[in-house]
Amino acid sequence: MVGAGAAGLATAIFARRFNRSPSVVLLDGARKPGAKILVSGGSRCNVTNATVTERDFWGGRPSIVRRVLRSFTVDETVAFFREIGVRLHEEAGGKLFPDTNRARDVLEALLRELGRVGATLVPGRRVLGVERSAGGFRLSTDGGDLQAAAVVLATGGRSLPKTGSDGAGLTIATRLGHTIVPATPALAPLVLAPEDSVHRELSGVSHDVELAVRVDGAIAVRLAGALLWTHFGVSGPVSLNASRHWLRAQLEGRPVSITANVRAGAPFEEVDAEWRQLAIASPRASIQTTLATMVPASVAAAFLRQLAIDGAVALAHVPRDDRRRLLNALVAWPLPVVATRGYNYAEATAGGVPLTEIDPATMASRCCPRLHCVGEMLDVDGRIGGFNFQWAWSSGFVAGRAVASGAAR
Numbered sequence: 001m002v003g004a005g006a007a008g009l010a011t012a013i014f015a016r017r018f019n020r021s022p023s024v025v026l027l028d029g030a031r032k033p034g035a036k037i038l039v040s041g042g043s044r045c046n047v048t049n050a051t052v053t054e055r056d057f058w059g060g061r062p063s064i065v066r067r068v069l070r071s072f073t074v075d076e077t078v079a080f081f082r083e084i085g086v087r088l089h090e091e092a093g094g095k096l097f098p099d100t101n102r103a104r105d106v107l108e109a110l111l112r113e114l115g116r117v118g119a120t121l122v123p124g125r126r127v128l129g130v131e132r133s134a135g136g137f138r139l140s141t142d143g144g145d146l147q148a149a150a151v152v153l154a155t156g157g158r159s160l161p162k163t164g165s166d167g168a169g170l171t172i173a174t175r176l177g178h179t180i181v182p183a184t185p186a187l188a189p190l191v192l193a194p195e196d197s198v199h200r201e202l203s204g205v206s207h208d209v210e211l212a213v214r215v216d217g218a219i220a221v222r223l224a225g226a227l228l229w230t231h232f233g234v235s236g237p238v239s240l241n242a243s244r245h246w247l248r249a250q251l252e253g254r255p256v257s258i259t260a261n262v263r264a265g266a267p268f269e270e271v272d273a274e275w276r277q278l279a280i281a282s283p284r285a286s287i288q289t290t291l292a293t294m295v296p297a298s299v300a301a302a303f304l305r306q307l308a309i310d311g312a313v314a315l316a317h318v319p320r321d322d323r324r325r326l327l328n329a330l331v332a333w334p335l336p337v338v339a340t341r342g343y344n345y346a347e348a349t350a351g352g353v354p355l356t357e358i359d360p361a362t363m364a365s366r367c368c369p370r371l372h373c374v375g376e377m378l379d380v381d382g383r384i385g386g387f388n389f390q391w392a393w394s395s396g397f398v399a400g401r402a403v404a405s406g407a408a409r
């Protein structure tokens with residue numbers, strides 16, 4: 001097996017749990033594998049989510065994602081971690097974290113279980129190439145060649161390349177006959193044009209919004225959640241979730257724009273009606289104080305300054321044009337995205353090995369017999385909330401079970 005991240009560790013553990021006969025060797029280029037588990041969830045590791053369905057993922061065909069997720073469910077994941085000594089608890093948004101709040105405990109439990117089931121971990125051993133050979137495969141590594149009857153690629157995507165996940169596995173998969181859906185960062189912060197944006201003055205402020213990502217002029221996706229203004233642009237769950245949509249459109253050369261609705265996605269007419277009622281109920285209240293009941297006061301002030309609207313004016317005296325401009329801004333505040341912060345800051349990768357080239361019952365390649373692919377190297381990327389790890393556990397379970405039963409074709 002190539003790669004000892006979440007997906008590789010799961011694959012190796014389940015392969016040995018199902019069948020102790022074949023030897024399982026897990027090669028990883030990193031001296032200390034599991035770096036991404038350690039940094040995940042702010043070093044607390046958001047292991048999974050209370051509810052995970054194919055709708056929490058983008059990329060390949062949802063029916064294939066569903067099939068894999070149903071083979072190893074959240075309940076089974078929670079039970080597995082309990083068995084290996086990691087109890088999980090639920091937090092906001094259904095996120096499940098270890099009770100100890102230490103990602104290190106998750107990694108250590110997985111490594112302990114790997115040892116208990118008798119799989120061999122070889123850290124600091126980078127796989128340079130994989131070729132088909134008479135007995136299965138020949139793997140060339142920076143520590144010499146190896147033979148294997150079956151190979152599982154669990155090399156991750158390209159996000160956080162300093163951990164060792166640099167996309168090399170995608171090249172190996174290509175050489176073994178796979179096509180690759182072009183990769184882009186996913187779950188990456190968005191960089192905004194400084195001259196057109198209020199982000200610098202709002203750096204550190206967070207509030208809920210609904211983002212609308214427009215591709216070719218039509219809304220392609222709406223995403224709700226917390227937005228965090230930063231010195232470079234925007235971050236926070238909703239911005240991270242939006243990044244892959246912006247990048248995929250850019251990749252395809254399609255015009256894309258993002259706007260933020262600070263009124264929970266309400267349409268203009270609804271916000272207008274609400275504003276008129278407020279003007280009747282509190283005609284002397286100023287625009288600024290009224291707005292500050294809807295968004296943080298600093299956001300209210302920045303929006304008004306950007307729109308050149310006098311916030312001191314009482315609601316009863318707001319010119320019609322100003323009211324319309326303000327309310328339009330509240331439902332569709334433009335975020336002038338010029339880039340994302342890229343793979344170094346991305347939590348996941350979109351694109352990779354197409355799901356249609358994988359048998360979801362075994363994670364076996366349809367292009368190369370006795371090869372399996374798992375985890376983030378596949379064309380699946382989950383939203384923020386523990387979904388990417390669930391994909392790693394579920395796909396690892398499916399591949400491990402298949403390798404153990406010799407189901408590879």
Ligand SMILES: Cc1cc2nc3c(=O)[nH]c(=O)nc-3n(C[C@H](O)[C@H](O)[C@H](O)COP(=O)(O)OP(=O)(O)OC[C@H]3O[C@@H](n4cnc5c(N)ncnc54)[C@H](O)[C@@H]3O)c2cc1C
Pocket residue numbers: 002003004005006007008027028029030033034035036037039040041042045046047048125126127128154155156157159160163164165166167168169346347348374375376377385386387388389390392
């Ligand atoms: C900062 C950050 C926080 C995150 N937080 C969360 C979270 O809380 N919850 C969540 O669900 N997801 C989270 N994610 C996403 C999640 O970590 C990944 O989706 C998941 O780790 C992918 O697992 P993987 O095993 O497929 O790949 P990886 O974890 O990337 O592991 C791949 C492994 O393969 C090795 N490798 C690569 N190429 C070779 C080669 N040629 N030879 C040998 N070894 C090789 C690498 O060294 C690496 O160890 C986070 C990601 C980041 C970057």
